[in-house]
Amino acid sequence: MDYFSAALAILYALYYTVIRLFHLYPQPTQTRLTLPSNNLKSPSLVKNIWSLFCIMAYLAHISYLTLLPRFDYTYNMAFNLILGLTHNALWLIYSLPISLIRRFPSQPKSYRPPFVINAAVFVVLTTGATALELFDFPPWANIIDAHALWHLSTAPIALFWYDFLVEDALDHSWRDQRA
Amino acid sequence: MMASKARIILSAALVGVTLASSGDRSPIFQICVDSCSTNRCRTQPVVLPLALRLTRWSCTDDCRYTCMHEVTSRDVERGAMVQQYYGKWPFSRFAGMQEPASVAFSVLNLWSYAQGARRVQKRVPSNHPMKVHYLVWSCISINAWFWSSVFHTRGKSHLNI
Numbered sequence: 001m002d003y004f005s006a007a008l009a010i011l012y013a014l015y016y017t018v019i020r021l022f023h024l025y026p027q028p029t030q031t032r033l034t035l036p037s038n039n040l041k042s043p044s045l046v047k048n049i050w051s052l053f054c055i056m057a058y059l060a061h062i063s064y065l066t067l068l069p070r071f072d073y074t075y076n077m078a079f080n081l082i083l084g085l086t087h088n089a090l091w092l093i094y095s096l097p098i099s100l101i102r103r104f105p106s107q108p109k110s111y112r113p114p115f116v117i118n119a120a121v122f123v124v125l126t127t128g129a130t131a132l133e134l135f136d137f138p139p140w141a142n143i144i145d146a147h148a149l150w151h152l153s154t155a156p157i158a159l160f161w162y163d164f165l166v167e168d169a170l171d172h173s174w175r176d177q178r179a
Numbered sequence: 180m181m182a183s184k185a186r187i188i189l190s191a192a193l194v195g196v197t198l199a200s201s202g203d204r205s206p207i208f209q210i211c212v213d214s215c216s217t218n219r220c221r222t223q224p225v226v227l228p229l230a231l232r233l234t235r236w237s238c239t240d241d242c243r244y245t246c247m248h249e250v251t252s253r254d255v256e257r258g259a260m261v262q263q264y265y266g267k268w269p270f271s272r273f274a275g276m277q278e279p280a281s282v283a284f285s286v287l288n289l290w291s292y293a294q295g296a297r298r299v300q301k302r303v304p305s306n307h308p309m310k311v312h313y314l315v316w317s318c319i320s321i322n323a324w325f326w327s328s329v330f331h332t333r334g335k336s337h338l339n340i
Contacts, residue, residue, distance in 0.1 A: 002330035005323035012319050016312035025308035138261035142271040144280050151284035151327075155291045158320075162295030165313055169303045 003076055004062055010080055014087045015054045020168075021090055023105060024050060084130075088123045095119035104173035113171055118164040122157065129153040202262025202269075203243075208250050215242035234275030234333050244272065267334065278331040285328035292320040 019025055024047040061079055065071060093100050095116050099109040103116060132150045139145040202208055219225055220238035227236055236244075243264070251269045254261055261269065273279035296317035303310045 002323075002326040005319075005326045009316070009320045009323040012316045016309065016316055019312060020309055025312075027308075139268045139270055139280075142269060145268050145270075148278065148280035148284055151281055151288060155284065155287040158288060158291040158295060162291075162298050165295075165309075166298055166302050169299075169307050169309055169313075174307060 003065070003071075007061060007076070007080055007083075008058065010083045010087070011054060011058055014083050014090075015050070017087050017090050018050060019047065021094055021101060021103075022046075023102070027105070084126075088126065091119040092123055095123070104171055106176055107173045111173070115164065115167045118160070118167070122161050122164060125157050125160070126154075129157060201264060201266065202247065202250060203264045205250065205262065207253075208246055208264070211246035211249060212239070212242050215246060230275040236275060236333075276332045277334055281331035282328050285324050285331055289321055289324035289328065292317050292324060296321075 024044060027044075065076060094103055095118075097112070099112065102109045102111075104111055104113075129150055132146050132153065135146050137146055139148075216239045219242060224238060226232075227238065227241055231241065247264045247269045248271075251261055253259075263269075267278070270278050270280075276282045296314060299310065299313045299317065303313070
């Protein structure tokens, strides 16, 4: 249960990241004259394909780990690591000054408010925290080991990440889009 | 040049093997567990404290725990390397929790995500297209940290899957 719940959380993080960064969320309709502004278009085909792909990937992941006589730790680790690295790479693309993607709805590619750098800070912090796991040492005072330190460090990082997500969602470009 | 490289790789491999060797396979540990489970568990079964029974410690589990710390203390006295047992370091248990620090920090993470969800709920306008995703993700994460704390309480295979 521990591993499957964790994989779901990581997969969902990647899922919403793709929706957010490639603007797959429901867009307001362009025809301003005929429909009220908050009337949302049905989710695009790309989003449906992406949702289906994620669901299939998760089911395949669980089936593989359950049907195998022994739990495949190496595969499980690789699965989570690839999802995590992809998630981080996407947010780095969003964060770094080179404008490869349009970051915000109804804004040019060059639009880059100062808080976007926090996504890169998050990636650095998360990578640093995960690197703690590599220094596997005997626990101090029989209590704290590297794994415990990793859990300790992820709690404040999560709060930092939520602050970033909220700030990203409150950017005026979202309001302009809805207006 | 090649030879020295090969030696580095070989010694790295040997270090890897030594680190991977686990204390639960050492004869001294196994003898200790065997005699403990015969003397304490079979002949005159002891009743474990309530906290241990609630967290499903069997008498043999308790023997393994006691022996693990006995062997570890001996290792420390002799200046030998501390070994892992069943893939985990020898932690002091607390109220039946095998890894109390990881349990506490998992709960801390759970709280962080709950706190984050509250911030999203309060500050992101309800018609924002990403809001629902952030809230769903929060629930999934809270669930994951709940299971993480359970797993670190008693990391047995039956709880694992």
